[in-house]
Each structure stands twice: as structure tokens, then as C-alpha cells.
Amino acid sequence: MSLNIQVTRTQHPKEKPDPNHLGFGDFFTDHMFVMNYTEGQGWHDPRIIPYAPISLEPAAMVFHYAQEMFEGMKAYKAPDGRVLLFRPDKNIARANNSNDRLCIPQIPEEDMLQAIKAIVAEDKDWIPEGKATSLYIRPFIIATDAHLGVRPSRTYQFYVILSPVGAYYKEGLNPVKIYVEDEYVRAVKGGMGHVKTGGNYAASIKAQMIAAERGYTQVLWLDGVHRRYIEEVGTMNVFFVIDDEVVTPALNGSILPGVTRDSAICMLKSWGIKVSERQIAIDELFEAAKEGRLREAFGTGTAAVISPIGELNWEGNIAPINGGAIGEISQKLYDNLTGIQLGLIPDTFGWTVEI
Amino acid sequence: MSLNIQVTRTQHPKEKPDPNHLGFGDFFTDHMFVMNYTEGQGWHDPRIIPYAPISLEPAAMVFHYAQEMFEGMKAYKAPDGRVLLFRPDKNIARANNSNDRLCIPQIPEEDMLQAIKAIVAEDKDWIPEGKATSLYIRPFIIATDAHLGVRPSRTYQFYVILSPVGAYYKEGLNPVKIYVEDEYVRAVKGGMGHVKTGGNYAASIKAQMIAAERGYTQVLWLDGVHRRYIEEVGTMNVFFVIDDEVVTPALNGSILPGVTRDSAICMLKSWGIKVSERQIAIDELFEAAKEGRLREAFGTGTAAVISPIGELNWEGNIAPINGGAIGEISQKLYDNLTGIQLGLIPDTFGWTVEI
Numbered sequence: 001m002s003l004n005i006q007v008t009r010t011q012h013p014k015e016k017p018d019p020n021h022l023g024f025g026d027f028f029t030d031h032m033f034v035m036n037y038t039e040g041q042g043w044h045d046p047r048i049i050p051y052a053p054i055s056l057e058p059a060a061m062v063f064h065y066a067q068e069m070f071e072g073m074k075a076y077k078a079p080d081g082r083v084l085l086f087r088p089d090k091n092i093a094r095a096n097n098s099n100d101r102l103c104i105p106q107i108p109e110e111d112m113l114q115a116i117k118a119i120v121a122e123d124k125d126w127i128p129e130g131k132a133t134s135l136y137i138r139p140f141i142i143a144t145d146a147h148l149g150v151r152p153s154r155t156y157q158f159y160v161i162l163s164p165v166g167a168y169y170k171e172g173l174n175p176v177k178i179y180v181e182d183e184y185v186r187a188v189k190g191g192m193g194h195v196k197t198g199g200n201y202a203a204s205i206k207a208q209m210i211a212a213e214r215g216y217t218q219v220l221w222l223d224g225v226h227r228r229y230i231e232e233v234g235t236m237n238v239f240f241v242i243d244d245e246v247v248t249p250a251l252n253g254s255i256l257p258g259v260t261r262d263s264a265i266c267m268l269k270s271w272g273i274k275v276s277e278r279q280i281a282i283d284e285l286f287e288a289a290k291e292g293r294l295r296e297a298f299g300t301g302t303a304a305v306i307s308p309i310g311e312l313n314w315e316g317n318i319a320p321i322n323g324g325a326i327g328e329i330s331q332k333l334y335d336n337l338t339g340i341q342l343g344l345i346p347d348t349f350g351w352t353v354e355i
Numbered sequence: 356m357s358l359n360i361q362v363t364r365t366q367h368p369k370e371k372p373d374p375n376h377l378g379f380g381d382f383f384t385d386h387m388f389v390m391n392y393t394e395g396q397g398w399h400d401p402r403i404i405p406y407a408p409i410s411l412e413p414a415a416m417v418f419h420y421a422q423e424m425f426e427g428m429k430a431y432k433a434p435d436g437r438v439l440l441f442r443p444d445k446n447i448a449r450a451n452n453s454n455d456r457l458c459i460p461q462i463p464e465e466d467m468l469q470a471i472k473a474i475v476a477e478d479k480d481w482i483p484e485g486k487a488t489s490l491y492i493r494p495f496i497i498a499t500d501a502h503l504g505v506r507p508s509r510t511y512q513f514y515v516i517l518s519p520v521g522a523y524y525k526e527g528l529n530p531v532k533i534y535v536e537d538e539y540v541r542a543v544k545g546g547m548g549h550v551k552t553g554g555n556y557a558a559s560i561k562a563q564m565i566a567a568e569r570g571y572t573q574v575l576w577l578d579g580v581h582r583r584y585i586e587e588v589g590t591m592n593v594f595f596v597i598d599d600e601v602v603t604p605a606l607n608g609s610i611l612p613g614v615t616r617d618s619a620i621c622m623l624k625s626w627g628i629k630v631s632e633r634q635i636a637i638d639e640l641f642e643a644a645k646e647g648r649l650r651e652a653f654g655t656g657t658a659a660v661i662s663p664i665g666e667l668n669w670e671g672n673i674a675p676i677n678g679g680a681i682g683e684i685s686q687k688l689y690d691n692l693t694g695i696q697l698g699l700i701p702d703t704f705g706w707t708v709e710i
Contacts, residue, residue: 025414025503032413053410054418058387058516059380060409063497066421066553067560072503103560138503142418148380148427148493148518149658150556150590152564161413163503185545188579190538192558198421199554201505203547205422205458209507224543225580235505303504 003046003111005033005118010050019130022166024303029123029135029162033115037105039154046115048122051161057146061153067143068198069098072302073259074134075120075162075355077127078343083120083355085137086341088113090259095139098195103152104141112139117355119160124355128164132172134341136165136303168303169217173334175310175324178233178297179216180282181207182315186231186254188224193231193254200256201235208234216313218299222282223254230280236299236307237261240280241329242288243295250277260300264333266349273329282314289319296327305341306334358401358466360388360473365405374485377521379658384478384490384517388470392460394509401470403477406516412501416508422498423553424453427657428614429489430475430517430710432482433698438475438710440492441696443468445614450494453550458507459496467494472710474515479710483519487527489696491520491658523658524572528689530665530679533588533652534571535637536562537670541586541609543579548586548609555611556590563589571668573654577637578609585635591654591662592616595635596684597643598650605632615655619688621704628684637669644674651682660696661689 010030017027028051035046062068073091076084092112099106116137120127127135139160143153169176184207187193187200207219218234230249232238237258239248246268251257268275288294289312297309308331310324321327339345340352365385372382383406390401417423428446431439447467454461471492475482482490494515498508524531539562542548542555559574566574573589585604587593592613594603601623606612623630643649644667652664663686665679676682694700695707 026501028412028414028501051413054413054415055408055410057383058406058409058514059383059493059518062418062553063409063423063495064425064493064553065556065560066423067557068418068421070419101561102557103564136503138414138419140418146381146383148491149523150559150563152560159413163414168504183545185543188540188543188546190540190579190582191543191546192554197554197557198417198419199547199552199557201420202422202457202552202554204505205420205507206456208505209458224545227545 003114006047007122008047008049016126017164019128019133022128022133022164024165024168025136025163027164029126029164031119031122033119033160035115035158037156037158043105043107043111043158048119056144059146059148061143061145061147064148065143065150066198067102067104067153068141069095069102069104070138070140070196071095073137074302074341075127075137076134076342077129080343082343083124083127084341084343085116085353085355087259087263087351088116088353090262094196094257098197099141101192101195102197104143104156107158115160119162121355123162126162126164132167134165136163138163169307173308173326175308175321175326176217177215177311177313178218178220178309179211179214180312180314181211181219181221182227185224186221189253191254194251194256196256220312228281228283230282230285231255233299233309236301236304238299239264239297240285240294241296241327243293245274245276246329247276247278247280249280258300260302260305260337263337263351264300267333267336286314286317286319289321294319294321296330297321298330305337306330358469361402362477363402363404371481372519374483374488377483377488377519379520379523380491380518382519384481384519386474386477388474388515390470390513392511392513398460398462398466398513403474411499414501414503416498416500416502419503420498420505421553422457422459422508423496424450424457424459425493425495425551426450428492429657429696430482430492431489431697432484435698437698438479438482439696439698440471440708440710442614442618442706443471443708445617449551449612453552454496456547456550457552459498459511462513470515474517476710478517481517481519487522489520491518493518524662528663528681530663530676530681531572532570532666532668533573533575533664534566534569535667535669536566536574536576537582540579541576544608546609549606549611551611575667583636583638585637585640586610588654588664591656591659593654594619594652595640595649596651596682598648600629600631601684602631602633602635604635613655615657615660615692618692618706619655622688622691641669641672641674644676649674649676651684652676653685660692661685
């Protein structure tokens with residue numbers, strides 16, 4: 001049974017932002033999707049309404065206990081006018097994994113997809129068409145019970161908001177400098193690192209600020225148990241090209257299973273490149289760099305797609321990568337991933353979904 | 356310089372709840388304290404206004420990245436009519452530690468105390484006077500920038516809301532059954548476990564629900580590195596009486612430095628009882644239980660004050676404690692702590708602050 005979405009259109013459409021100065025996550029479209037959950041009743045009242053403030057009790061549990069989850073995906077406008085989503089099934093499955101870890105009620109996958117398609121279709125004129133631009137889609141759920149005391153909320157609100165965006169990093173495709181974090185920990189097995197929830201990001205801000213003060217764009221996280229094995233970079237998964245092999249940390253329970261990560265692995269393998277998902281020690285990585293065997297490094301994520309890494313700093317040891325320039329594999333992955341996402345090249349993987 | 360607090364009183368005072376059926380955290384008083392932060396301007400516009408919903412952009416960072424902190428404290432009405440706070444300086448110092456970890460701007464200690472005193476004085480008629488009741492005080496800060504993308508917010512709101520409360524656990528002072536958690540992890544050194552922020556609580560809900568399904572009130576958390584050393588119990592610190600010594604986990608960077616924990620340690624020492632803050636392995640604890648040397652166990656926290664533990668379950672091994680009855684030390688601590696908090700006995704520690 002599909003959702004019966006009620007639509008209330010804005011009487012005051014906003015002016016669209018300059019497509020050449022979008023930044024990331026600062027502009028929002030005319031409408032949003034909303035649906036409520038009430039214990040005993042389930043998810044109800046799916047609706048598209050004008051984008052407007054949310055009104056919540058000060059005691060709403062999301063403010064105190066961070067029972068909240070989100071997803072991030074993008075819609076693109078192909079040159080032939082088609083509106084494309086990229087592997088929405090993966091984001092939707094992950095959303096329900098996040099819900100499970102956070103004791104938030106599941107949303108049927110087909111309902112979530114219908115909601116996302118409906119709101120993107122409603123505001124499709126907001127999809128920017130400039131280079132490296134897209135419409136960022138942010139589904140999220142917040143706990144709304146007005147209650148102090150730790151337990152799962154009995155009421156929730158599910159939103160989908162949309163933001164026309166440019167590049168996530170001001171560097172664009174220019175390689176970023178990364179600081180290896182050895183004091184703060186993002187997540188540990190048994191925690192929430194494998195799902196998308198606010199607490200993981202709250203935990204990460206301080207290290208990011210310290211790295212920024214030192215002139216680095218992001219941090220490379222090490223595991224919280226041994227403080228030795230590589231986990232993620234900033235808010236992205238991380239890949240290294242060592243000799244003729246691409247290596248990336250295995251999904252171990254504290255790493256986010258990124259959709260772009262999975263797509264990069266599939267694409268690299270389709271090109272006949274060897275990809276290993278395994279444990280990578282930071283000392284092993286620096287040893288490879290010293291020996292000239294670390295040829296490329298890059299992050300993957302929905303926001304930046306591919307973000308090349310030009311330098312690593314681990315306790316004062318500097319490892320320059322590929323002379324600070326984008327590597328061949330990084331560039332080829334970026335071109336092909338964004339090519340498929342934008343409908344510029346044939347999608348031989350069956351990843352794009354037309355709205 | 357003290358805050359110039361503007362006061363707007365409600366035109367519609369609410370009916371006060373039945374003091375015999377308060378529960379915990381479900382009722383809120385007539386007013387709340389609010390203050391805004393804007394980058395470049397600092398904290399501004401301190402005010403007391405009627406308790407009412409908060410209106411925020413759907414993109415407000417608190418909903419997505421859980422950049423939020425809170426505190427919990429209580430106000431009591433003494434038999435002679437004085438309104439008492441308990442060690443507010445400790446909560447306020449911890450609040451700024453939480454702010455530091457979360458990259459939230461500090462609030463001057465004297466301003467936070469002034470705000471708390473002002474709102475409690477405003478709604479002092481809401482302080483319940485029944486047995487085991489008090490006015491729970493919840494200061495909290497939320498990140499309010501409408502921005503998708505991980506960075507510290509540039510705007511915040513600081514609130515203090517008040518809730519007349521009864522016992523936190525329905526068991527009251529009757530010992531609770533505790534399940535030793537060996538799958539999920541609350542926090543790890545380098546994370547946020549030592550400060551009071553939503554993410555820690557979001558991470559804890561699932562284990563709590565699984566324990567509840569098994570008939571246990573709370574979980575006992577083990578450390579995330581070795582999965583062996585005891586950290587906290589539910590949302591409280593934990594103490595054990597082994598032989599003639601009281602032991603509690605040392606503050607190691609992943610444990611919350613509880614105000615009730617510190618008070619219990621001071622009080623026990625003042626009675627000439629030996630207290631050790633150290634690493635405690637779960638196997639050591641069960642060995643002591645088997646040998647009949649584990650005489651008492653209890654949690655400490657602002658909400659429940661002292662919560663006796665009557666049984667521990669670790670991977671199916673059951674350790675009954677003190678025949679499931681409250682122990683002598685637990686009872687004496689509860690009587691003396693609540694006695695001082697309520698102004699029933701002389702405060703030889705100088706802990707209470709009169710409003």
C-alpha cells in the first residue's frame with residue numbers, strides 16, 4: 001500500500017540562489033516532506049508542506065538524548081532532462097539500520113522511496129545544473145516526546161528537506177591535507193559508528209577544529225581500541241592506492257558503510273583493479289609512503305563524491321601523496337561516478353533511478 | 356557583570372500536578388529561562404518567559420549533528436521554607452567541560468548560576484514537598500544554525516526548564532536488577548563519555564531495551580577497549596562494597612564525573628570508610644560475589660540519588676547481592692545525602708546553596 005501524500009503548496013515561492021555560489025547546505029527549497037509517528041498508530045499523515053520552522057516542546061527528547069538519525073543523498077538533472085537518484089535503495093536500507101540501532105521505528109522501504117521521489121519531483125526546478133552541483137536530499141527523523149529520562153520516544157517526526165549544493169569542500173577536486181587524529185575517537189565497535197546519527201558527528205567536531213587550526217582540512221580517524229587501525233577520514237570513507245592495489249578499511253562495526261564507498265569498490269573491480277577491504281595500520285601506511293609505494297589516497301562520500309588527499313600528518317611525520325596532485329585512479333573514479341550520477345555516461349551498473 | 360534578565364510572566368498559569376503521581380520528567384512549570392548566542396556577539400538576551408514550544412529551522416544543526424549538551428540538578432524545599440540547590444558549582448563546571456568537548460561556547464559560571472537561581476525562584480511554588488520529590492532542573496544548550504555540513508554552529512540557545520519529579524525508578528529505594536552488557540558500548544576514551552551530551556544516551560537506549568526485555572532495570576557498562584572493566588550502570592555511576600572497602604571505577608575519560616558520585620565518596624570517607632577509585636574487572640567482581648565478599652552495590656546519580664542493586668547478571672551468571680535487600684551503607688548514604696539536600700540535617704560539607 002502506498003502513502004497517500006497530501007500536498008499543500010507554498011503561496012510564497014522563494015527566489016532561487018545563484019547557481020555559481022551555492023556552497024553546501026545553506027539554501028533550502030520551497031517544500032518539505034513530513035510524516036508523524038505515534039505509538040500504537042504507526043507512521044501517519046504523510047504530507048508535503050511549505051518549508052517552515054519546526055515547533056517542538058523544550059523537553060522534546062531529541063534535544064536531550066539525541067535520538068535522531070539522518071541520511072544524505074543527491075538528485076541530479078541529466079542533460080536530457082531526466083531527474084536521477086543514485087542508488088536510493090542503499091540509503092534507505094541504511095536508514096532502517098540506523099533506526100534499528102537507535103530504537104526508532106522502521107519506515108517501510110517503499111514508503112521512504114515514495115516520500116523522497118515525491119518531494120524531489122515537487123521541487124525539481126530547484127535542481128541546479130552547473131558543474132559539480134546537485135540537489136542534496138536530507139531525510140531525517142527526530143524523537144519528539146516531551147520527557148526527561150532515558151527511554152525510546154513514543155512519538156517521532158520524519159522529514160525530507162532539500163538543498164541545492166555546490167562542492168562540499170572549498171578545495172573542490174584539489175587534494176586536501178589530512179591530520180591523523182591520535183587523541184579523539186569517533187566511534188568504537190559496539191557503539192554507533194556504523195549508522196548515521198548525530199552523536200557520531202558531535203563527537204567529531206573538536207578534532208576537526210584542532211586539525212583546522214593546524215592547517216588541515218579533515219582528520220583521519222584511528223580505531224578506539226588499539227589507536228592504530230585506520231577507520232574513516234572526516235565524514236567520508238577512505239581509500240589508498242598501495243602498489244597496484246586499492247585498499248580500504250573493512251566494515252568492522254565502527255565504520256559507516258558508505259554508498260559511495262560501495263560504488264567505488266564495484267567500479268574499481270569492474271576495471272580489473274584489485275581492491276582489498278582489510279585492516280590497515282597507520283604505521284603500515286606511513287611505511288608504504290616512505291617506500292614510495294603509497295601512490296594515491298582519497299575519501300568517498302555522498303557530499304564530496306571523491307575527495308583526493310594530498311598530504312597526511314601523523315604525529316608530525318608528513319607523508320606527501322602523489323606530489324599533492326589528484327591521482328589517476330581518483331580522477332577516473334570521480335569522472336565515472338559523477339558521469340553516471342549526472343546521466344552523462346551509460347549506467348552499466350543499474351545504479352540510477354529516474355523520478 | 357551580572358545578567359540583566361527580562362521577565363515575562365505567563366497569563367495562563369497551569370494547574371500543578373498531583374504530588375503523589377509525579378513520575379519523572381513529564382510535567383513542566385510555568386516558565387523557562389532562555390538566552391541566545393550569536394557569533395561575534397556572545398550570549399545575549401537572557402530572559403524568563405512562559406514555558407512554550409521552541410521554533411527551529413528543519414536544518415537546525417541540533418537535529419542532524421547532535422551538537423547539544425545538558426545538565427541535571429535538583430531544587431528542594433526545606434521544612435523551614437528555604438529553597439536549596441545541591442552543589443550547583445559542580446554541575447556548572449561540568450556544563451562548561453561539556454561545552455568545551457562539543458565546541459559550544461562557554462557560559463560564565465556566575466551567569467549560569469544566576470540563570471538557574473532566577474528561574475527556580477520564579478517557579479518556586481512548583482517545588483513539590485512530598486517524600487522523595489523535588490524540582491528537577493534541566494539546563495541545556497542546542498546548536499541552531501540552519502546548515503547541513505559538519506562544523507560547529509555559530510548560533511545557540513541556552514534553556515533552563517523545570518520539572519516537579521518523584522522517584523526516577525518505579526522501584527524507588529527497592530534494589531534493581533542489573534544486566535551486564537557485553538555487546539553494546541556506551542563510550543570509549545577519546546569519545547564523549549566524560550561529558551553530558553545526547554549522543555551518549557542515544558548510544559545507550561538499545562542495550563537498555565534488551566535488558567528490559569530480559570527483566571532487568573538497567574545495564575552495567577563495560578569498557579569499550581577490553582570489554583572487561585566496569586564503567587557505569589545505566590545513567591549512573593556505580594559503587595561496590597567488597598569486604599570492608601567501597602570501590603568505584605576511577606574517572607578514566609569515558610566515565611561521567613557524577614556530582615552524587617563525588618558526594619558519596621566524600622561522605623563515606625568522612626565516616627572513616629575506605630574508598631578506592633580504581634579499575635574493577637567484571638570477573639573480579641563476580642569472584643568476590645562467589646566468595647561472599649560483595650556485600651552491597653548501588654548506583655549514584657542526580658535523578659535517583661542512590662539506587663541499590665539487588666542482582667547482577669553477567670552472561671547468564673547470576674550474582675545476588677545482600678539477599679536482594681538494600682544494604683546498610685546504601686541506606687545510610689541515601690538518608691544522609693537526601694537529608695542534606697532537603698535541609699533536614701546539618702550540612703557539614705557546605706554543599707547546599709540557598710536561593
